[in-house]
Amino acid sequence: MSHSAPTPRVDDREVPSLVDPVFELADLTVYYDDYAAVRDVTMDVGRTQITAMIGPSGCGKSTVLRCFNRMNDLIAGARVTGKVSYHGEDLYAEEVDPIEVRRRVGMVFQKPNPFPKSIYENVAYGPRVNRMRPANMDDLVEEALSAAALWDEVKDVLKKNALTLSGGQQQRLCIARAISVKPEAILMDEPCSALDPIATAKIEDLMHDLAREYTIIIVTHNMQQAARVSDRTAFFTAEVDEEGLRHGRLVEYDVTSKIFTKPGDSRTEDYITGRFG
Amino acid sequence: MSASAVTKSPRRRRPLREGVFRVSLYACLGVGVVFLAVLLAYIVVTGWDRLDSRLWQNFPSIQIPETAGAQSAIMGTIWVLGFTALYCVPTGVMAAIYLEEYADRNRWYNRLIELNIQNLAAVPSIVYGILGLGILARGLGFGFTVLTAALTLSLLVLPVVIISGREAIRAVPDSIRQGSYALGATKWQTIWRQVLPQAIPGMATGSILALSRAIGEAAPLLLLGGLAFVTFNPAGVFSPFTVLPIQIFNWISRPQEEFRILASAAIVVLLVLLLAMNSVAIWLRNRYQKRW
Numbered sequence: 001m002s003h004s005a006p007t008p009r010v011d012d013r014e015v016p017s018l019v020d021p022v023f024e025l026a027d028l029t030v031y032y033d034d035y036a037a038v039r040d041v042t043m044d045v046g047r048t049q050i051t052a053m054i055g056p057s058g059c060g061k062s063t064v065l066r067c068f069n070r071m072n073d074l075i076a077g078a079r080v081t082g083k084v085s086y087h088g089e090d091l092y093a094e095e096v097d098p099i100e101v102r103r104r105v106g107m108v109f110q111k112p113n114p115f116p117k118s119i120y121e122n123v124a125y126g127p128r129v130n131r132m133r134p135a136n137m138d139d140l141v142e143e144a145l146s147a148a149a150l151w152d153e154v155k156d157v158l159k160k161n162a163l164t165l166s167g168g169q170q171q172r173l174c175i176a177r178a179i180s181v182k183p184e185a186i187l188m189d190e191p192c193s194a195l196d197p198i199a200t201a202k203i204e205d206l207m208h209d210l211a212r213e214y215t216i217i218i219v220t221h222n223m224q225q226a227a228r229v230s231d232r233t234a235f236f237t238a239e240v241d242e243e244g245l246r247h248g249r250l251v252e253y254d255v256t257s258k259i260f261t262k263p264g265d266s267r268t269e270d271y272i273t274g275r276f277g
Numbered sequence: 278m279s280a281s282a283v284t285k286s287p288r289r290r291r292p293l294r295e296g297v298f299r300v301s302l303y304a305c306l307g308v309g310v311v312f313l314a315v316l317l318a319y320i321v322v323t324g325w326d327r328l329d330s331r332l333w334q335n336f337p338s339i340q341i342p343e344t345a346g347a348q349s350a351i352m353g354t355i356w357v358l359g360f361t362a363l364y365c366v367p368t369g370v371m372a373a374i375y376l377e378e379y380a381d382r383n384r385w386y387n388r389l390i391e392l393n394i395q396n397l398a399a400v401p402s403i404v405y406g407i408l409g410l411g412i413l414a415r416g417l418g419f420g421f422t423v424l425t426a427a428l429t430l431s432l433l434v435l436p437v438v439i440i441s442g443r444e445a446i447r448a449v450p451d452s453i454r455q456g457s458y459a460l461g462a463t464k465w466q467t468i469w470r471q472v473l474p475q476a477i478p479g480m481a482t483g484s485i486l487a488l489s490r491a492i493g494e495a496a497p498l499l500l501l502g503g504l505a506f507v508t509f510n511p512a513g514v515f516s517p518f519t520v521l522p523i524q525i526f527n528w529i530s531r532p533q534e535e536f537r538i539l540a541s542a543a544i545v546v547l548l549v550l551l552l553a554m555n556s557v558a559i560w561l562r563n564r565y566q567k568r569w
Contacts, residue, residue, distance in 0.1 A: 106460070115471060130461050130462075174456070
């Protein structure tokens with residue numbers, strides 16, 4: 001089995017076309033100081049699709065992910081060239097407020113990072129800092145927790161510290177937290193890498209449900225996961241330059257079933273069949 | 278290495294060295310603990326007869342040691358320490374926030390500030406006394422008052438407050454900040470609602486320990502009029518004052534045996550205050566152990 005590609009998910013829905021994409025990357029290069037971590041990425045991300053970014057370590061997929069909500073701004077020395085558009089608008093334009101970007105584009109991290117507060121407060125934090133003032137915060141919290149398939153497990157312990165939850169529950173709480181501010185897209189940076197298979201399966205099911213409403217971009221090391229959950233897959237790799245530095249590159253980006261069954265590039269094929277990486 | 282070395286029975290080697298090392302460790306520990314115990318016992322025994330309500334109900338007296346008390350010094354200590362806390366805790370916390378969350382470490386002036394704060398923590402306290410005398414008491418005309426004393430002690434312990442505040446802020450994991458930013462929180466909201474609440478126990482512990490250094494300080498206050506013979510409680514920040522360490526110093530330097538006993542009793546009061554503050558610090562630290 002080690003030399004066969006993972007089977008892509010049995011499609012219960014058509015992969016929508018990329019007309020009217022949410023994000024468009026054009027020749028995106030991200031530098032950390034003078035070092036280009038990832039170069040010349042061009043790809044579109046479709047609305048309410050799940051887009052997976054896969055590739056070996058150091059290929060820049062997380063770096064690219066952090067451009068969609070300008071989280072790279074928080075790293076000293078990080079800068080981008082090229083273009084990241086959100087509904088046609090340049091996300092890195094002078095007049096764009098990164099804080100507003102992050103409200104519309106949520107993020108879930110590799111390691112569950114609930115705030116050391118109650119479950120309720122974790123979910124209510126986003127609406128509060130964004131001054132959303134919902135008519136009823138309790139309803140909003142319930143709605144977000146239900147959408148993250150966590151409500152039934154925590155409805156009686158909302159006042160309990162979120163850190164008492166299991167890892168999988170914590171990660172679903174982080175998803176609920178991201179949903180609470182009603183974003184359009186959710187970025188997930190290896191959301192299951194710290195979780196056991198059962199918790200992973202729950203999150204993957206959840207992603208399918210969420211994809212009806214949200215645009216999801218997921219970075220994953222797990223090719224089976226990419227094959228199971230995503231509509232489109234972007235395969236990145238790292239190229240080593242003459243000075244020995246690694247620069248990420250987008251090798252191939254296509255409908256997931258195509259990437260995993262008829263990859264257009266031999267490097268993709270080598271990676272997904274386990275010959276490399 | 279011969280084969281016999283490998284086949285030796287697994288008995289413990291060098292039991293002697295092991296034992297000697299262990300004993301010397303206990304001995305080193307013992308020096309500190311025994312000294313403290315002897316000191317405490319000696320002071321309590323010496324001061325026992327005067328450890329009664331006269332001590333905090335009466336004011337100091339030069340002539341009659343039998344009725345002399347330390348009320349003005351106790352109240353002075355509370356006043357000075359209260360205002361020291363009022364000045365140095367907010368200032369120190371703000372400085373710590375700046376240095377940890379805002380300062381760009383690549384800028385030379387931020388590195389200079391850091392270096393300075395570390396050095397300031399090592400400056401002898403008498404130097405702060407001279408500073409207080411020259412700038413606060415004389416230059417700004419605050420005189421020998423509670424205000425001057427509190428500001429001087431604030432400067433003295435500020436580096437400790439800043440350093441412990443920075444450590445408390447640094448202990449808040451970055452994943453918490455990232456989680457907050459990713460929800461569209463501003464830097465201010467992230468610091469105010471996530472970082473500070475998590476850092477407060479650590480900051481409080483550090484601040485209390487810093488203040489318990491201030492409570493025992495006599496040297497800088499000797500220069501600031503604390504040595505004056507004061508028989509009334511401070512009525513405000515512009516009142517003259519004395520504090521316990523100075524009152525103790527004052528009594529010990531008198532020839533009469535009764536004053537020495539009185540001094541021991543006052544030391545016990547000072548120690549009780551100090552231990553109470555430290556216990557609060559320890560309690561805070563244990564109560565809010567980091568839970569991530």
